[in-house]
Amino acid sequence: MRRIRLKTQRVIVHAPRALVFEVVASGGKVVERRSDTEQVAEFTTTVGRRKVTTLQLVRLRPPERIEYSWLEGPLHRVEEAIEMAEPAAGATEMTYRGSFWTRALGWIRGRARIKRSFDRAVTRYLQQAKTIAERRARNRAQRQ
Numbered sequence: 001m002r003r004i005r006l007k008t009q010r011v012i013v014h015a016p017r018a019l020v021f022e023v024v025a026s027g028g029k030v031v032e033r034r035s036d037t038e039q040v041a042e043f044t045t046t047v048g049r050r051k052v053t054t055l056q057l058v059r060l061r062p063p064e065r066i067e068y069s070w071l072e073g074p075l076h077r078v079e080e081a082i083e084m085a086e087p088a089a090g091a092t093e094m095t096y097r098g099s100f101w102t103r104a105l106g107w108i109r110g111r112a113r114i115k116r117s118f119d120r121a122v123t124r125y126l127q128q129a130k131t132i133a134e135r136r137a138r139n140r141a142q143r144q
Contacts, residue, residue, distance in 0.1 A: 001076065004111055006098040007119045013092045013130045015137035017084050020092040021063045023133045024082055027125070028056065037061070040071065045125070047117045054078075068098075075114070077101040082126075090137075094129070096122055 013020050028041030037060045044053045054073035060066055063084060070078035080098035087093050100118070 001101045001103060003099050003101050004115055006080075006096075006100070006115060006122065009096040009119075009122060009126060011094045011126045011130050012087070013094060013133050014090065015092060015133040016090060017086045017092045018063050019137055019140075020084050020094060020129070020133045021066070023136065024066055024084075024094070024129050025058075025060055025062075027129070028058065031055070045121050047121055075100045075102070075118075092133075094126060096126060098122070 028043045030039050030041050032040040034040065039058050039060075040055060041058050042053060042055055044051055046052075052074055055071045056073075057069045057071055058066065059069075065084070066082045068078075068080040078098065078100040080096070083095045083097075085093045085095070098118075100114075102114075
């Protein structure tokens with residue numbers, strides 16, 4: 001088995017860290033809540049023309065980190081994390097890091113094709129989270 005690291009991605013969100021954490025943590029459909037900080041969730045993502053469904057163990061480390069470990073899905077041993085830092089008041093920097101493992105013979109395909117598709121899916125997810133968090137932050141500010 002060989003490990004393939006996914007692209008580290010950073011996104012600045014103009015919303016408080018607690019709100020960004022809340023938005024990212026609400027992703028997926030919770031199928032089992034193991035504790036306040038650990039749950040199993042189902043995620044469905046479109047990759048190319050196909051829908052991919054995964055079952056993931058989600059560990060919440062409020063307000064700065066969410067970790068994901070795939071329990072079921074098309075790839076072997078996927079590990080991901082999204083960290084949230086506050087570079088300035090009212091702003092959050094989300095940093096995504098992840099990797100997956102593939103058999104030695106599948107390494108070239110994994111590196112060339114799967115990694116690229118995975119990186120694009122992560123970019124879309126982070127941008128969606130940014131859009132939702134910034135909209136909620138604006139709505140909260142208008143109500144005050």
